[in-house]
Amino acid sequence: METATATEASRRVVIERNIPEPAVAGLVEFIDRYYVRSKTRLIQDLSYRKTASSTGFELFWILKALGPEQAAPFAVSLKISQAAIELDFPGLDPSDKSLQYGVERTVDEIKAAVLSYSQNIKTTSLYFVIGASEERSEAPDQRGMMRNVAKRIFTGNTTSLFLSFILLSFALFFIIGVYTVFVLISVQLVALIFSDKIVYRIGSVRPDAERPLVTIVSVRSNAETLKSISQHGKKILSQIREEIARSATAAYSATANEELKSTVIGSLLxxxxxxxxxEITVKTRDVYRIVHEVSEKFGRPTPKVTIANSIVSNASATGISSSRSTVMITAGSLEELNDDELEAVIGHELGHVAGHDPVILFAATSFEFLGRFYLWFPLLLYLGFFYFLLAFGGIYLIGKFLETRADTESAVVFGNPEALASALTKIGFRQLYREKYNPGTKLFDWFQFDPHPPIYFRIARLSKYSGKQEPVRHTLLVSIRDIIVGFFSALFQV
Incomplete structure (x- = not known):
């Protein structure tokens, strides 16, 4: 999704380009059902018509006055075609600032609708991640219990991980007593030392210098497809993926995508x-090259790369040093982010490794764990549940410092903070929309058990580095300062 804003010349906004043909009609229906019908009291003169393109549609309506923030109605034109999704405001005077709020909110709401539709399509589509570097074809249901457990530990929700760790520590305390602390810290230390190897094995595709390409095949599913899968079980997906992988690795290049489509159709049939x-989309990305180029800009060795077969747009990096690190990227990121955005996200993750953030978080959690049993155990008995709120709140605060520093490292090294801001907008647009139009949630998001600061704060902060040439010294201290300032700004705005 593009972040282009309305120009002074036309107020036209391009929401997204290159729309698959099957998505055009579905998107029109989705916007009609979940956007237009929810605003029947605010919309008048609604009309639909086909554009010059046989598959294109145009929706036109008048948005009534919203109140003091938008005192007058204005016209809205939404064109949806394979070329692009375009939003226009015909007859609107570019110099008229009185309608700016209404225009911006309409743009954000249409972006949110398009994103919601895309997410719905993702959750009902079949995804096959194929790489020439894989030793064998794998499917999630064939990886074994321990591998799934490792995936949950290293890629799951950190709050649930902390809660599980608390329960485990108390259970072990009743069994082995004072040795619990040393046992659990030793287990964490071993997991940290070998985290790069563990995460590397979690992914289903592992590109390298010799075989750097990864292909994501998505198939829009329908009721018949889902029925067939439910009848045959998930093993059918493993068999299909094996057939596609054998064909893809035989003659692997970006220009072979159309041939691969035919293979997919035949295998499905x-x-x-x-x-x-x-209904089939094939996208090939030179993933290893991108990671290698990012590593060179950081002046670090290229980490191992692994691809997780997940539709969620995300990436992570772990390891005790740059020479012993792994970057994991999800299929959702490869499909959704362009090269600049992907580079910026990988740069953020390598910033964690370069700053030894996994080691810092291990030290912080180990210190809290030791202190809980040996230094301030009476405080734990006195405060009870509130102790854990304070302790984990402190650990997550450290996480926010480190996440902000990683943003800074990526922005400074690449000199393109707009790319990271664009990626964050795509990944967290729902949260960004909520924070923008419900100011009270800005403060609430600071208190969430999440190592990431609120997205609105991260994007606004990145904009400060746009066009900035001089290096940033003491990136961690700068990040700590910005986190504190950002929190109190949200506090005083309530």
Whole structure:
């Protein structure tokens, strides 16, 4: 999704480009059902018409006055075609600032609707991640219990991980007593030392210098497809993926995508699933090259790379040093982010490794754990549940410092903070929208058990580095200062 804003010349906004043909009609129906119908009291003169393109549509309506923030109605034109999704405000005087709030909110709401539609399509689509470097074809249900446990530990929700760790520590305390602390810290230390190898094995595709390409095949599913899968079980997906992988690795290049589509159609058909070429999207990314170039800019060795077969847009990095690190990227990120955005996100993750953030967090959690049992145990008995709120709140605060420093490292090294801001907008647009139009949530988001600061804060902060040439010294101290200032700014705005 593009972050282009309305220009003074036309007030036209391009929301997104290159829309798959099957998505056009579905998107029109989705916006009509979940956006237009929810605003029936504010919309008048609604009309639909086909554009010059046989698959294009235009929606036109008048948005009534919203109140003091928007005192007058204005016209809205939404064009949806394979070329692009365009939002225009015909007849609007570019110099009229009285309608700026209404225009910006309409743009944000349409962006949110498009994003919601894309997420719905993702959750009902079949995804196959194929790489020439994989030793064998793998499917999630064939990886074994321990591998799934490792995936939950290293990629899951940190709050649930902390809670599980608390319960485990108390259970062990009743069994082995004072040795509990040393046992659990030793287990954490071993996991940290070998975290790069563990995370590397979690992914289903592992690109390298010799075989750097990764292909993501997505198939828009329908009721018949889902019924067929439910009848045959998930093993059918493993079989289909194996057939696609064998074909893809035989002649692997970005120009072979159309041929791969035919292979996918044939494989699906053999398993009783009917799909047309229009319902299949094939995207090939030179992932290892991107990670290698990012590492060179950081002056660090190239880490191991692994791809997780997940539709969620995310990335992570772990390891005790740059020479013993692994970057994990999800299929959702490879599909959704462009090269600049992906570089910025990987730069953020390598910033964690370069700053030894995994080691810092291990030290912080170990210190709290030791202190809980040996230094301030009476305080734990006195405060009870509130102790854990304070302790984990402090650990998450450290996490916010480190996340902000990683943002700074990426922005400074690449000199392109806009790319990271764009990626954050795509990944967290719902949260960003909520924070923008419900100011009270800004303060609430600071108190969440999440190592990441609020997205609105991260994007606003990145904008300060736009066009900045001089290096930033003491990035951690600068980040700590900015976190404190950002929190109190949100506090005083309530």
């Amino acid at each position: 053999r398993h009783g699933i009917i799909a047309s070429g229009k």
